[in-house]
Amino acid sequence: MALAVRMRVPCRALLCAGAQLRGAALGRPEWAAGGGDGARRFASLRVLVEPGAEGRVAVMKLKNPPVNSLSLDFLTEFLISLEKLENDKAFRGVVITSDCPNVFSAGLDLREMYGRNPGHYAEYWKAVQELWLRLYLSNLVLVAAINGSCPAGGCLMALTSDVRILSDSPKSVIGLNETLLGIVAPFWFKDTLVNTIGHRASERALQLGLLFPPAEALQVGLVDHVVPEDQVQSMALSVMAHWLAIPDHARQLTKAMMRKATADRLIKQREADIQNFVSFISRDSIQKSLQIYLEKLKQKKG
Numbered sequence: 148m149a150l151a152v153r154m155r156v157p158c159r160a161l162l163c164a165g166a167q168l169r170g171a172a173l174g175r176p177e178w179a180a181g182g183g184d185g186a187r188r189f190a191s192l193r194v195l196v197e198p199g200a201e202g203r204v205a206v207m208k209l210k211n212p213p214v215n216s217l218s219l220d221f222l223t224e225f226l227i228s229l230e231k232l233e234n235d236k237a238f239r240g241v242v243i244t245s246d247c248p249n250v251f252s253a254g255l256d257l258r259e260m261y262g263r264n265p266g267h268y269a270e271y272w273k274a275v276q277e278l279w280l281r282l283y284l285s286n287l288v289l290v291a292a293i294n295g296s297c298p299a300g301g302c303l304m305a306l307t308s309d310v311r312i313l314s315d316s317p318k319s320v321i322g323l324n325e326t327l328l329g330i331v332a333p334f335w336f337k338d339t340l341v342n343t344i345g346h347r348a349s350e351r352a353l354q355l356g357l358l359f360p361p362a363e364a365l366q367v368g369l370v371d372h373v374v375p376e377d378q379v380q381s382m383a384l385s386v387m388a389h390w391l392a393i394p395d396h397a398r399q400l401t402k403a404m405m406r407k408a409t410a411d412r413l414i415k416q417r418e419a420d421i422q423n424f425v426s427f428i429s430r431d432s433i434q435k436s437l438q439i440y441l442e443k444l445k446q447k448k449g
């Protein structure tokens with residue numbers, strides 16, 4: 148138990164206080180608790196949490212249309228939802244999925260990293276770090292039901308889960324494609340990938356910014372199952388049942404043992420990592436790359 152206690156993410160209270168302040172500034176929180184069988188159902192603007200069939204599992208649906216990009220507001224709501232679930236002893240597992248058609252998450256919100264000031268970049272990066280730490284060290288069983296495209300920060304989020312199920316669709320590509328944007332995946336993105344698919348496969352995937360289609364993602368070990376689109380959630384719930392058959396304390400301590408060193412690496416240098424991000428993202432050349440990438444995304448439509 149001692150290990151599990153030590154694994155708790157520091158500065159949690161601070162971030163949550165900040166999150167609530169942000170919520171208040173935006174006219175939130177707008178948590179709506181359901182009645183009847185939905186007593187444990189709650190929702191914010193962008194995150195919908197409902198109990199799965201078995202009651203001990205929650206299904207968290209991300210709904211920040213059109214592409215679930217991880218804006219600061221979205222990250223804040225995501226963190227609050229996760230904390231609620233962590234604190235509710237009724238829940239042992241969470242299936243994370245998307246409410247946006249064909250996209251699990253487009254990753255970090257490029258608009259949070261382009262044309263803003265250093266203070267904003269620092270606040271944003273701290274929230275990204277916090278979400279990663281919370282997910283990566285979660286005591287809950289996390290299953291990512293990846294029902295669409297899953298690049299960069301979306302992939303990072305999926306990689307923090309204990310199991311990944313990917314829909315078998317040409318749109319469902321997954322990977323850390325940062326180099327394609329002219330940016331570099333930070334060391335903790337890289338560590339998470341290496342822990343999942345190994346060093347050589349990561350080196351290739353990261354340098355080339357590979358977005359793997361389902362069969363290749365399965366082959367390289369980036370995902371654990373590929374299933375038809377309409378079976379992603381049911382498969383996630385059935386895999387969850389298997390994981391929940393293991394006693395929580397033993398599974399949680401084992402998870403902590405496997406992940407602690409990776410998480411500690413960031414925890415020990417969070418502030419330096421924030422400063423590094425701010426100075427990197429503020430560079431004219433990086434801002435130019437992001438501008439070009441955003442324009443390409445817009446032109447794709449025309």
Ligand SMILES: CCCCCC/C=C/CC(=O)SCCNC(=O)CCNC(=O)[C@H](O)C(C)(C)COP(=O)(O)OP(=O)(O)OC[C@H]1O[C@@H](n2cnc3c(N)ncnc32)[C@H](O)[C@@H]1OP(=O)(O)O
Nearest residue numbers: 216253254255256257258296298299300331424427444445
């Ligand atoms: C030292 C530290 C270094 C810094 C490290 C930072 C690491 C960054 C990791 C990241 O996550 S960066 C983000 C990477 N994401 C991507 O490359 C994905 C980009 N998006 C797409 O490829 C596609 O949008 C999609 C996800 C495949 C979906 O395609 P679809 O055709 O369905 O939708 P679109 O028409 O392309 O997009 C709709 C709408 O959303 C805007 N948008 C898309 N992605 C983002 C995003 N990541 N952030 C902000 N906005 C995004 C897109 O521009 C469209 O906007 P409008 O034209 O409608 O205004």
